[in-house]
Amino acid sequence: MRLTKISAMAFAALIAGAGVATADESAELSIEGKTIPTRAEAPAYLENIDEVISGWVYRSDETQTLQADDFDNPAFVFVDTGADLFAEADGSAGKSCKDCHENVEDFAGLTTTLPRVNEAGELETLTDLVNECRTERMGAEPWKYSGTQMTAVTALIGLQSRGMPVNVAVDGPAAPFWEKGKELYYTRVGQLDLACANCHEDNYGNMIRADRLSQGQINGFPTYRLKNAKLNSVHGRFKGCMTNVRATPYKEGSDEFEALELYVASRGNGLAIETPSVRN
Amino acid sequence: MAKGVKPRVKVPKSASAGDSITIKTLISHKMESGQRKDSDGKIIPRSIINRFTCDFNGENVIDVTIEPAVSTNPYFQFDAKVPEAGEFKFTWYDDDGSVYEDTKAITVE
Numbered sequence: 001m002r003l004t005k006i007s008a009m010a011f012a013a014l015i016a017g018a019g020v021a022t023a024d025e026s027a028e029l030s031i032e033g034k035t036i037p038t039r040a041e042a043p044a045y046l047e048n049i050d051e052v053i054s055g056w057v058y059r060s061d062e063t064q065t066l067q068a069d070d071f072d073n074p075a076f077v078f079v080d081t082g083a084d085l086f087a088e089a090d091g092s093a094g095k096s097c098k099d100c101h102e103n104v105e106d107f108a109g110l111t112t113t114l115p116r117v118n119e120a121g122e123l124e125t126l127t128d129l130v131n132e133c134r135t136e137r138m139g140a141e142p143w144k145y146s147g148t149q150m151t152a153v154t155a156l157i158g159l160q161s162r163g164m165p166v167n168v169a170v171d172g173p174a175a176p177f178w179e180k181g182k183e184l185y186y187t188r189v190g191q192l193d194l195a196c197a198n199c200h201e202d203n204y205g206n207m208i209r210a211d212r213l214s215q216g217q218i219n220g221f222p223t224y225r226l227k228n229a230k231l232n233s234v235h236g237r238f239k240g241c242m243t244n245v246r247a248t249p250y251k252e253g254s255d256e257f258e259a260l261e262l263y264v265a266s267r268g269n270g271l272a273i274e275t276p277s278v279r280n
Numbered sequence: 281m282a283k284g285v286k287p288r289v290k291v292p293k294s295a296s297a298g299d300s301i302t303i304k305t306l307i308s309h310k311m312e313s314g315q316r317k318d319s320d321g322k323i324i325p326r327s328i329i330n331r332f333t334c335d336f337n338g339e340n341v342i343d344v345t346i347e348p349a350v351s352t353n354p355y356f357q358f359d360a361k362v363p364e365a366g367e368f369k370f371t372w373y374d375d376d377g378s379v380y381e382d383t384k385a386i387t388v389e
Contacts (some may be wrong), residue, residue, distance in 0.1 A: 071288065071290040071304050071306070072304075074353075076288070077286070077288070077306070077353060080286050080288070080308070081284060081286070081308075084286075229352070244302045
């Protein structure tokens with residue numbers, strides 16, 4: 001056997017080397033040989049856009065390629081950690097997630113419907129569900145909203161729904177939360193006086209300094225960002241955006257962000273789940 | 281043993297005899313260089329993977345010495361010719377003496 005080529009590199013070096021190539025908007029996303037649609041017809045309640053588009057479309061070729069292979073996708077290091085945490089007993093009950101949820105595959109389809117309104121009339125996200133299990137059934141401490149453990153486990157659970165279309169409920173008991181989220185989406189905030197819609201509805205596809213604006217879809221969350229080399233939660237991203245427009249962000253897990261998460265998720269109804277996605 | 285260390289390897293399941301295949305490996309490791317200081321000004325002790333090897337049916341394919349400048353989660357990608365069916369064995373050596381191993385079998389069509 002002869003060694004033909006050696007290329008050794010650390011992930012960080014790989015990332016630093018990635019250029020700012022213009023994204024190919026007609027590219028098709030194929031993960032492990034399975035094609036995942038990145039565009040869908042906009043739901044009827046979106047008055048100002050006709051097509052919902054995944055943020056993947058606007059990334060550079062190199063970033064797009066990273067998501068096509070589960071080995072190259074750096075998020076899978078965290079998904080593996082998530083699988084370990086899933087099987088690890090914790091808390092006074094001495095139970096792990098796996099003791100009740102035998103197969104993590106059974107969660108297929110769950111994230112397509114989240115956030116949702118529960119029987120008590122509260123809006124719940126995947127993070128709420130995980131922490132509810134931890135505090136009430138495992139007798140363990142809740143995890144930090146955007147902590148490594150939480151994002152790892154939510155990425156593992158989200159992965160089971162990959163390729164399935166987002167389908168959150170916007171009517172019935174969800175309607176008041178959805179309306180609240182919509183109001184937040186269109187309300188200008190901060191010193192820059194910008195609403196979510198000013199960038200992600202009016203200007204998607206255009207440049208914002210050296211980067212391209214996407215529609216701000218959350219179908220790929222938790223998402224691995226090259227800028228901080230970790231998984232990022234939806235609320236963490238909301239916070240980042242609010243800080244960027246010089247506003248005081250709401251707290252992660254707050255009612256405001258949960259309502260906004262529902263509304264933003266509903267803007268992607270029909271789009272396929274990409275968890276865990278890779279973005280810059 | 282350092283925390284959260286997990287090797288990952290991708291090898292095709294089968295190949296034609298004499299074919300060159302691409303192998304990808306990654307091990308999650310914090311790769312603390314030994315150059316950094318903590319908030320008290322004390323040096324954080326070095327803790328890295330210092331050697332990585334790959335063997336095929338007992339024959340060495342690649343043997344890499346890793347230095348502290350290599351970042352978190354070292355990733356190695358290389359090509360190898362497969363003359364016969366067999367097993368790739370991957371070994372990572374940690375500074376603290378731990379050895380992490382993974383094996384992947386390959387068949388020849």
